[in-house]
Amino acid sequence: MSDDADQRRDDERDGGAEGGVAPARGGAQALTSTLRSGLEAMRDxxxxxxxxxxxxxxLRDLxxxxxxxxxxxxxxxxxxxSFDDIVAEQSDVVERSAxxxxxxxxxxxxxxxxxRELDERLARLRDDHEQELRPYKRIAETARGRSEEAGRGVAEAKRAVRxxxxxxxEATDRREQGIAAANRAVDSSQERLRKVRDELRRAQGSGAAPAAVRQLQDELATELAHVEAARSEVSxxxxxxxxSVDAAQTHLWTQKRSLEEAQREADAAKREYEARRDDYEARRANAQAQEKDLEDRICDLRREAEEAKAAHDEAAERHDEAQALLDEARHVHDTPEETERLRxxxxxxxxxxxxQRDEVDExxxxxRSLRAHTRSSRMALGAVVLVALALIVGIAVLLATR
Incomplete structure (x- = not known):
């Protein structure tokens, strides 16, 4: 009895397992079928x-x-x-442009x-002008040197005058000082002489001893001699x-005369230099004007040559265009079969x-029909892909939080 019960429990357990597996197997088969049909629809x-x-x-290429x-x-x-008109017109253009x-x-x-000829003339003219102007330039430079040297002489003469x-x-100051000193010496001697005279009068009036009077008289004679000597010294x-003052003034006058002479020489040298310089500058300006005239003529010729080259190129371009049109017209006229072939x-x-349009429409x-027919399969495939992505994201989040 117990064995029968165990057998029944085992049968029930096996039956329950088979009942759970069958729905899972069916769901997997449905998912596989959805994926297959969706992929086939996308491919189609x-x-x-x-x-x-x-x-x-x-169609676009055609x-x-x-x-x-x-x-x-x-x-x-x-x-x-327009063959005849083209040939006539373009032949005329080709001939005229040629x-x-x-x-x-x-x-x-x-x-x-x-x-080129004027270039050569200009080179020769420049050489000639350089040779012609060289002596005048040298003369002007020499005159400038003399003028500068004379200017230095004036400067030296001015320093000598100063x-x-x-x-x-200085001599005037020494004269005044010497005379003043000599005059002071005379004044001192005269003052001492007055004092001795006063003492002598007092001594004589008071009845002084003869020896004292004689002594005062001797002193008076001595002071008189001193006064005369001082006056002689003043002279x-x-x-x-x-x-000394006269000699210094004479030297000053001589130096001023030298300065005047140096200034005259400097002025003369300056005038000569300016004349030589102006002569050289005038000759050089005349030479440059001649050279400029040739340069302008050369520039005009080269400008005209450039204009002629431009006109040549324009005529060549018209010639080539007309010849191309003429060649095209003759080629078309000589190959009617090509026209028929094109038709x-x-x-x-x-x-x-x-x-091809019919095929494109078809x-x-x-x-459009295939897209409408497979719309549900493609949408189901999209839904499965979205679910799978959601599961992957959820699993990743779950694993990241552990």
Missing amino acids: VREASRRHGAARSR EDELAESEAALARREEVEG REISGQRERVERLEDEA TAEGQVK TVTSEAQS DEIAALRDEIAS LAEGE
């Missing part, structure tokens, strides 16, 4: 879009090719329709030859001091474009 839509895009690209062919055909028809090219080339060569003036002042000092090609392209409709 991409392929349909690729075929549609390729067809549209091919339309571009048709536009180029139509433009080429229109140009050929336009040229063929003549102008030749004329401008000759003009350029002539102008450049003239400019020195002589100082010597006159001597005055004469000698005046001689056939354009017709074929139009047919191919019509067929593929576009197929792509």
Whole structure:
């Protein structure tokens, strides 16, 4: 009995396990089927879009090719329709531009030859002017040297005058001082003489001893001699001091005369230098004016040569353009088969474009239909992807918080 009960419990447990596994297996199969159908739908839509895009690209290429062919055909028809006018007009342009090219080339060569000749003349003229002006420049420089030397002589003479003036002042001061000192000595001697005379009168009036009177008389004679000697010294000092002053003034006068002579020489040297300088500058200005005239003529010739070159290039450009149009017209006129080929090609392209448009429309409709048909599968795939991403994010967050 116990064994039967155990067997029943085991059967029930196994049956419960199988009942849980079956729904899980069914869910996995449904998920797999959803993923497969979604992926297949995405692949089919991409392929349909690729075929549609390729067809549209091919249509654009065909339309571009048709536009180029139509433009080429229109140009050929336009040229063929105006062939006679184009040939006449462009032939005239080619002929006239060729003549102008030749004329401008000759003009350029002539102008450049003239400019080179004037360049050579200018070089020779500059050499000639340099040789002609060299002596005048040297004379002017020599005159300037003499003027500067004379100016230095004036400066030295002025310094000598100032020195002589100082010597006159010193001699005058010494004269005044010497005379004043000699006069003071006379005044002192006269003062002593008065004192001795007063003492002598008092001694004689008071009845002094004869010996005392004689002594005072001797002193009086001595003081009289001193006064005479002092007065003689005043004359001597005055004469000698005046001689020194006269000599200093004579030296000053001589130096002033030397200064005047030096100034006259300096003025004359300066006038000579200015005359020589002005003569040299005038000659040099005249030479530069002649050189400038040649330089201007050379510049004019080169400017005219550049203008002629520009006119030559413009004529050459008109010639090339006209010749190209002429060659094109003759080529179109001589190859009518190419015109027919373009017409056939354009017709074929139009047919191919019509067929390609139908194919593009068909593929576009197929792509729209496929997108509508697979919309649910693609949305389901998107939902599964979003759920899977959400699970991955949740697991990552859970692991990060542990």
